[in-house]
Amino acid sequence: MNLTLTINPSDQDVKQALGKYKRIAVVGLSPKSSRPSYDVAKYMQDQGYEIIPVNPKEEEILGAKCYPDLASIPGPVEIVDVFRRSEFLPPIAAEAVAVGAKVLWMQQGVQNAEAAEVAEKAGMLVLQDSCLKIEHHRLKP
Numbered sequence: 354m355n356l357t358l359t360i361n362p363s364d365q366d367v368k369q370a371l372g373k374y375k376r377i378a379v380v381g382l383s384p385k386s387s388r389p390s391y392d393v394a395k396y397m398q399d400q401g402y403e404i405i406p407v408n409p410k411e412e413e414i415l416g417a418k419c420y421p422d423l424a425s426i427p428g429p430v431e432i433v434d435v436f437r438r439s440e441f442l443p444p445i446a447a448e449a450v451a452v453g454a455k456v457l458w459m460q461q462g463v464q465n466a467e468a469a470e471v472a473e474k475a476g477m478l479v480l481q482d483s484c485l486k487i488e489h490h491r492l493k494p
Contacts (some may be wrong), residue, residue: 374431
């Protein structure tokens, strides 16, 4: 498996995307407040973003209905923020492309060249090994 990190987009491109896209599907969102996925999703929710939890084991997280996968989410998905191990990324990237997402965001420690290539070929902005909360706070869109 090739896990070579491709170069992430420029700060300007990321800031523009964060300013434009407000609907975030969080794949692997945990209901436990001590988990990084919960912390990041809560922060983004507090910043005015709509959080859509993707977790087949839960009914609701952060007051929002959970979905088992991206395809089950009604309406558009703009950003797909992934909290899953790197090896699970290729099918998630394919799902993100299929639902018309604009950004595939792989959290810190998560990277997969195959998934990045699938998403980039579909015209998506792709970030790997990058924390959505940290970047949002740093760039302040």
